[in-house]
């Protein structure tokens with residue numbers, strides 16, 4: 001059984017803050033500064049370039065990839081860390097398209113994160129062979145999986161509403177018509193149990209700065225299923241994905257399997273922060289996290305619906321169809337979120353009218369949920385959001 005008092009104690013959380021935005025940027029584990037500092041001193045200070053081998057920096061993307069693989073039901077040796085999620089989606093999509101050269105459609109949904117859609121549009125443009133991105137409403141995806149589809153590219157949990165696709169069912173449906181799947185796990189990894197091999201997923205990618213708590217700018221990861229790993233081509237042929245990077249050959253030769261998805265020099269300081277974050281995850285049971293997350297989300301929904309009838313639930317009511325976040329529509333959602341943040345309850349706002357709250361059992365408990373509901377109810381029922389300073393739009397919401 002996961003000890004949630006212990007996990008909460010692993011994080012630095014500012015006094016008086018109820019942090020419901022760990023789905024955007026996780027808080028800092030207490031162990032992280034020392035772990036990052038160790039890379040600076042003594043590793044970098046004393047070993048200089050020798051640190052690549054001596055301190056294990058060079059193989060960290062693969063070493064951490066294996067630790068992530070164990071958390072998402074992936075086979076060891078089939079996950080590698082690096083770059084950003086947008087880039088890993090691009091690589092996965094390019095590799096997937098190349099496996100279906102006679103098809104031209106990338107199918108996704110209109111709720112997908114814009115960067116994933118932009119990457120697909122950019123790749124289609126670069127290919128210039130008639131490849132196009134087709135987006136349909138999330139609930140209509142299944143019926144559009146036809147034999148014109150080369151790649152089904154979806155984010156399992158919708159960043160805005162928390163709506164969850166059935167990864168296993170949709171992957172099977174895609175395979176029935178001969179399509180390849182690319183799954184984005186941005187709001188799944190660390191939020192709910194993921195079983196990539198069990199779902200038969202072909203490619204997947206995710207990030208580590210949201211639920212995983214590896215810090216701003218922490219790298220992404222990519223998964224390539226064993227059946228494709230020896231054939232998948234990376235669109236970004238960087239030297240770190242070469243079979244012999246230090247042979248400095250003129251021509252590209254892919255490294256074995258998922259290692260070919262490495263691109264350039266890894267972010268070593270950020271990888272140290274990721275290591276510290278994973279140390280915590282290895283002490284918890286993902287099924288406990290899921291059970292607790294559902295409990296917290298249900299408690300929040302019930303509390304808000306009872307005390308703030310002006311807010312309308314934007315997330316699925318059925319917990320099984322939801323990730324680990326709850327969103328509400330409210331016309332003055334932006335101002336209401338600013339008012340909440342001013343009172344120490346940090347969530348975020350997604351246009352046009354969504355107030356979004358992430359529930360992260362590692363450091364959020366039922367008492368935080370109750371307090372957040374109380375503060376929200378005051379803001380809504382007394383119109384405390386109705387002040388000019390809460391309506392000034394910031395660049396980052």
Ligand SMILES: *Cc1c(COP(=O)(O)O)cnc(C)c1O
Pocket residue numbers: 084085086087112113115116155159184186187207220
């Ligand atoms: C957060 C998020 C991203 C962000 O991509 P970066 O390249 O890491 O900035 C991409 N896709 C989804 C679905 C996300 O939620």
